Amino acid sequence: MAKSEPFDLAPCFGSSEASLDLLNDAFASCDAGYVLHALSLVAHAQDKNVVAQSLSEDGDPRLTTLLGVTGALGFRLAVIALDDEGIAAAG
Numbered sequence: 343m344a345k346s347e348p349f350d351l352a353p354c355f356g357s358s359e360a361s362l363d364l365l366n367d368a369f370a371s372c373d374a375g376y377v378l379h380a381l382s383l384v385a386h387a388q389d390k391n392v393v394a395q396s397l398s399e400d401g402d403p404r405l406t407t408l409l410g411v412t413g414a415l416g417f418r419l420a421v422i423a424l425d426d427e428g429i430a431a432a433g
Contacts, residue, residue: 350386352387353387354387355383358416361415361417364380364384365381365384365412368381378397378403381394381397381408381411381415382397385397388416390414390415393411393414393415396410
């Protein structure tokens with residue numbers, strides 16, 4: 343039986359556009375595990391492993407950590423209004 347190697351997704355998110363799409367999707371999901379995984383992938387893609395180490399798959403980072411990590415990756419958090427159905431309102 344052939345031995346498989348783990349697939350590293352980080353190179354898939356080397357561009358700012360791909361990273362932004364992933365992070366927006368993760369935050370839109372409201373799934374903390376997905377958000378942490380997405381931030382970690384983007385940090386690895388940017389070769390910022392020290393930043394990635396501040397995130398733990400089973401942890402719950404503080405807001406200051408979240409703000410620091412997103413800033414170190416070249417992004418910022420934003421709040422958008424949702425309509426009554428939970429869809430981003432036009433604006």
